[in-house]
Amino acid sequence: MALLDQHDLPVPEQESFLASFKTAFKDIREEKKGDWLGYLFITPAVILFLVFQGYPILRGLLMAFSDYRWLVPETQGLFKLNGLDNYLALLKDETFFRSFQITLRYTAFYLPLLLILSLGVALLIARVGSPRLASFYRIVAYIPVVLPVSVSMMMWRQIYNPQYGFLNSFLKNVLAIQDPPRWLSDPAWSLTAVLIPDLWLGFGYFTLLFLVGLYNIDGILYEAAAIDGANDWQQLIHITLPLLKPIITLVLITTGGLASAVVPVLTLFQTPAGPDRSMLTLGVYGFQTAFSIGDMRMGYAASMALVIGIFSMLFTALIFKLLNSERR
Amino acid sequence: MQKFLRTIPLNLALMIMVFVCLFPLYWSLVSSFKGRTELYESSPSLWIRQPTLANYQTVLSLSGGSEIPLYLWNSLKIGLGAVLVQFIVVSMAAYAFARIKFRGRDLIFYSLVLMMFIPRVGGLMATYELMDFLNLRNTHLGLILLFPSTISLSLLIMRQAFLAVPRELEEAAMIDGANTWQVFTRIAIPMAQSALVVISILTFLATWGDFITTYTMLDDPSLFTVSIAITQITGWSTMTAGNAATTYGSDNAAFVLAIIPVILVYILTQKWFVRGFQEGIIKL
Numbered sequence: 001m002a003l004l005d006q007h008d009l010p011v012p013e014q015e016s017f018l019a020s021f022k023t024a025f026k027d028i029r030e031e032k033k034g035d036w037l038g039y040l041f042i043t044p045a046v047i048l049f050l051v052f053q054g055y056p057i058l059r060g061l062l063m064a065f066s067d068y069r070w071l072v073p074e075t076q077g078l079f080k081l082n083g084l085d086n087y088l089a090l091l092k093d094e095t096f097f098r099s100f101q102i103t104l105r106y107t108a109f110y111l112p113l114l115l116i117l118s119l120g121v122a123l124l125i126a127r128v129g130s131p132r133l134a135s136f137y138r139i140v141a142y143i144p145v146v147l148p149v150s151v152s153m154m155m156w157r158q159i160y161n162p163q164y165g166f167l168n169s170f171l172k173n174v175l176a177i178q179d180p181p182r183w184l185s186d187p188a189w190s191l192t193a194v195l196i197p198d199l200w201l202g203f204g205y206f207t208l209l210f211l212v213g214l215y216n217i218d219g220i221l222y223e224a225a226a227i228d229g230a231n232d233w234q235q236l237i238h239i240t241l242p243l244l245k246p247i248i249t250l251v252l253i254t255t256g257g258l259a260s261a262v263v264p265v266l267t268l269f270q271t272p273a274g275p276d277r278s279m280l281t282l283g284v285y286g287f288q289t290a291f292s293i294g295d296m297r298m299g300y301a302a303s304m305a306l307v308i309g310i311f312s313m314l315f316t317a318l319i320f321k322l323l324n325s326e327r328r
Numbered sequence: 329m330q331k332f333l334r335t336i337p338l339n340l341a342l343m344i345m346v347f348v349c350l351f352p353l354y355w356s357l358v359s360s361f362k363g364r365t366e367l368y369e370s371s372p373s374l375w376i377r378q379p380t381l382a383n384y385q386t387v388l389s390l391s392g393g394s395e396i397p398l399y400l401w402n403s404l405k406i407g408l409g410a411v412l413v414q415f416i417v418v419s420m421a422a423y424a425f426a427r428i429k430f431r432g433r434d435l436i437f438y439s440l441v442l443m444m445f446i447p448r449v450g451g452l453m454a455t456y457e458l459m460d461f462l463n464l465r466n467t468h469l470g471l472i473l474l475f476p477s478t479i480s481l482s483l484l485i486m487r488q489a490f491l492a493v494p495r496e497l498e499e500a501a502m503i504d505g506a507n508t509w510q511v512f513t514r515i516a517i518p519m520a521q522s523a524l525v526v527i528s529i530l531t532f533l534a535t536w537g538d539f540i541t542t543y544t545m546l547d548d549p550s551l552f553t554v555s556i557a558i559t560q561i562t563g564w565s566t567m568t569a570g571n572a573a574t575t576y577g578s579d580n581a582a583f584v585l586a587i588i589p590v591i592l593v594y595i596l597t598q599k600w601f602v603r604g605f606q607e608g609i610i611k612l
Contacts, residue, residue, distance in 0.1 A: 039430060048413075052458070052473065146533055
C-alpha cells in the first residue's frame with residue numbers, strides 16, 4: 001500500500017547509499033557552516049517531504065497498534081494505542097487466513113511467471129541485431145507499463161466480456177471451444193483472469209531492467225565460451241544467469257515479496273473482490289477494511305499491512321537464500 | 329540470406345509479444361469507431377466496416393451531459409500542477425545539494441534518499457488522516473502537493489544533472505557579478521533541461537495514471553481524474569443485463585481519450601526511459 005508506485009523507479013543498490021550516508025554522518029562535525037542560502041534552497045523540499053512522506057511513516061506505525069476507526073471519532077488520537085489486540089484479533093480472523101491463502105496461491109503463479117516472461121522477452125530482444133527493431137520491441141514492451149492501470153483493466157474487462165468480448169469469441173469461433181469460461185463471474189477462473197492482465201502490465205518494466213543487465217555483459221565472454229564449445233543453453237546457464245543475479249535480486253526487491261494485485265482486483269471485477277470474493281488478497285482485504293466496509297477500521301488494516309510487510313520480507317529473504325545456495 | 333532466415337523465428341516470437349501488448353489498445357480503438365450494430369455482434373470483427381465518430385461525439389459533447397471532458401481537464405490540472413510543484417521544489421533543493429556548500433548537506437541528502445526504502449506500514453491510511461487534518465482531502469491542491477512529495481528519485485536525477493554542469497561556466501558568471509540565484513536560474517537550469525524533462529514526465533505519467541491514492545483522497549465525483557472516473561462510468565452492468573446497451577462504444581472512446589496523452593508523452597520521450605533506466609541502475 002505504499003504511496004510510491006513501485007513501477008516508477010528502479011531501486012538502486014542500498015549498500016552504496018548506506019556507505020555514503022555513514023561518511024556524511026562522520027564528516028558533519030568537521031564541516032564549516034557554509035552558505036546559509038543552501039538551507040533556504042532545500043527548505044521547501046524538506047518540508048514537503050517531511051509532511052507528506054515522513055510523518056505518515058511514523059503515523060502509520062502507531063496506527064498499526066491502535067483501534068483507529070475513521071467513522072468512530074472516540075477511537076482516534078495519536079496515542080490511543082491498544083497494544084497487541086489487533087494481532088490477537090487477526091489470529092482469530094478467518095477472512096484474514098483465507099486471504100492469506102489466496103495471496104500465497106496468487107504469488108506462486110505471479111512471481112515465477114513474471115520472472116520467466118520478462119527474462120524471456122529480454123533475452124529475445126537482446127538477440128535482435130538491428131538496433132531500430134530492438135528499440136521498437138523495447139518501446140512496445142514498455143507501453144502497458146506506462147498506461148493508466150485502471151484504464152488498462154477496463155479494456156481487459158471488455159476483452160473478457162462473455163458476449164461481446166474478443167477472448168470468448170476467439171475461443172468459440174477459432175478454437176471451437178463450446179463453453180468458454182465466464183472469466184469474471186466464475187470463481188474458478190478469477191485467479192487466471194487477474195493473473196493475465198497483471199503480468200501484461202508488469203512484465204515490460206522488468207524486461208527493461210533485464211535488458212540493461214544483458215547489454216552490459218561483455219560479448220567476449222560468449223565468444224570465449226563458444227570457442228570452448230558451449231552451446232546456447234550452456235551459455236545461458238553459466239554466463240548470462242549468474243551475471244544477471246543482481247538484476248534478479250532487484251526484481252525481487254521491487255515486486256516486494258507477496259503479490260496482492262490490489263488495483264487489478266479492485267477495477268477488473270464488478271463485485272468488490274471478484275465472484276464469491278475469490279480474489280480477496282491481503283492487500284484487497286486491507287484496503288476494504290480501511291476504506292470501504294464497516295467503521296473503516298484503519299488501525300486494524302494498518303496492523304494487517306505490518307504483518308504483510310513482515311511476511312514479504314521473510315519471503316524475499318527466503319528466495320535470496322534459495323538463489324544463493326543454488327549457485328554453489 | 330541465411331542470416332535473415334535465422335532471425336525469422338526470433339522476430340516471430342517477438343511479434344507475438346507485440347501483438348499481446350498492443351491488442352487491448354487496438355481492440356478499444358477499433359470498438360470506439362464502431363456503430364451500435366457492429367458492436368453487438370455475436371462474433372465481433374477485428375476491423376470496422378462502417379467507421380463512425382458518433383461515440384466520440386457522445387463522449388465529448390458537454391451539452392449532451394458527458395463529463396469526460398471535465399475528467400480529462402481534472403487529470404491535466406493535477407498532472408501539470410504536480411509537475412510544476414516538483415519543478416520548483418526539486419530543482420532548488422537538488423541545486424543546493426550539488427553546488428552550494430553548507431553544513432550537513434550530504435547528511436540531509438542521503439537521509440532523504442534513504443527514506444525511500446523505509447516501508448510504509450499503513451501509509452495510505454495515515455496520509456488519509458493527514459490530508460483530512462490539513463483540509464486537503466477531496467481537493468486537487470492536496471494531490472498536487474502529495475504526488476511531488478516522493479522526491480527521492482527526482483532529487484537523485486536532478487543532483488546528478490547539476491553536478492554535470494561545467495563548474496567553469498558558473499564561476500565565470502560569478503566573476504561577472506551574478507549571484508547564486510542568477511547562476512541557478514540562468515545557467516544551471518537551462519543546462520539541466522533534459523533531466524528536468526525526465527522527472528517531469530515520470531511525475532506526470534504517475535499522476536495521470538494513479539488509481540489508489542487519487543481514489544481514496546477524492547470523494548466528490550466532479551473532482552475525479554479520468555483514471556478514476558473511467559472505472560465508475562463504464563456500462564458493464566447495463567450491458568450484461570441486456571438493456572440500454574448503448575455505452576459500450578462510448579466507453580471505448582473514453583478509454584482512448586484517457587490514453588492518448590499518455591501514449592503521446594511516452595512515444596515522444598521514450599528515449600529518456602531507457603536512459604533513465606541505465607542511469608538509475610548504473611550510476612546510483
